[in-house]
Amino acid sequence: xxxxxxxxxxxxxRGYSLAELARxxxxxxxxxxxxxxxxxxPEGVTPSRKTLESVAKVLGVTVDxxxxxxxxxxxxxxxxxxxxxxxxxxxxxxxxxxxxxxxTEEEKxxxxxxxxxxxxxxxxxx
Numbered sequence: 001x002x003x004x005x006x007x008x009x010x011x012x013x014r015g016y017s018l019a020e021l022a023r024x025x026x027x028x029x030x031x032x033x034x035x036x037x038x039x040x041x042p043e044g045v046t047p048s049r050k051t052l053e054s055v056a057k058v059l060g061v062t063v064d065x066x067x068x069x070x071x072x073x074x075x076x077x078x079x080x081x082x083x084x085x086x087x088x089x090x091x092x093x094x095x096x097x098x099x100x101x102x103x104t105e106e107e108k109x110x111x112x113x114x115x116x117x118x119x120x121x122x123x124x125x126x
Contacts, residue, residue: 002044021059027047035047088119092111
């Protein structure tokens, strides 16, 4: 699923049109449509991190969820995502090493995804 399709789907679930979402996120009304794959941009235009954060906040999801970087469940709310951020911060801050050498940024991201997956499996709503 492309970023555009994911944003469109979540917007619909939350009761927003894409135009309403853009207004609430304080971004250009047509900018979301540039994320849709086209002949000129087969992958779609990639928005800035700031734009993604604004859209994610309005939709009540994480940027990682929008980008499909982890399996954030649909039931997760803003408090859950803050709990995840705190969990990751507590567990990933400081130097991460293996065999006495620092992990690469790619390896750190892989560890982060693995930890987020564990978090969501254990952090269920009653």
